[in-house]
Amino acid sequence: MEDILNQIREGLESIGLPYISQSGASLFLLTVLLILLFILWMIFRKIRLWYWKTDSQINTLKDIDNHLINIKEALSQNTEKTTESADNGKHLQSGNIDPLKCESVPKKPTPEEQGMIAIGKSGKVYTEAELELQIRE
Numbered sequence: 001m002e003d004i005l006n007q008i009r010e011g012l013e014s015i016g017l018p019y020i021s022q023s024g025a026s027l028f029l030l031t032v033l034l035i036l037l038f039i040l041w042m043i044f045r046k047i048r049l050w051y052w053k054t055d056s057q058i059n060t061l062k063d064i065d066n067h068l069i070n071i072k073e074a075l076s077q078n079t080e081k082t083t084e085s086a087d088n089g090k091h092l093q094s095g096n097i098d099p100l101k102c103e104s105v106p107k108k109p110t111p112e113e114q115g116m117i118a119i120g121k122s123g124k125v126y127t128e129a130e131l132e133l134q135i136r137e
Contacts, residue, residue, distance in 0.1 A: 005029065057135055 002022070009025040020028070126134075 054135060061131065061135075 005022050005025040008029055009020050009022065012020055012025070012028070
């Protein structure tokens, strides 16, 4: 250890610094090691936080997808019940209306059917490709 401290002291003297004692060289070495440790800690902290952020985004998107699937199933069950009751003629109160001649209102396609997913507080509609691009950023 003394050899390393002597080499540090001699190196500092060779670049023009005045005489430094062995304790000063040890403090210099300790300072340099702490600075390197701090830099490494900052680098690995950013990597860890980036991974954690990406992981939480993926989990949130999976939860949203599962929630949308559950809503879609519930809606399909409700529409099945409605069509069954319509077939039985229970919803028709007038006997003059022919259920075969009734024109249905054209259904507007939902974003899920178009391959779009709506997320966020703003309600902006994103495609799957846009979501993947945002996750990668």
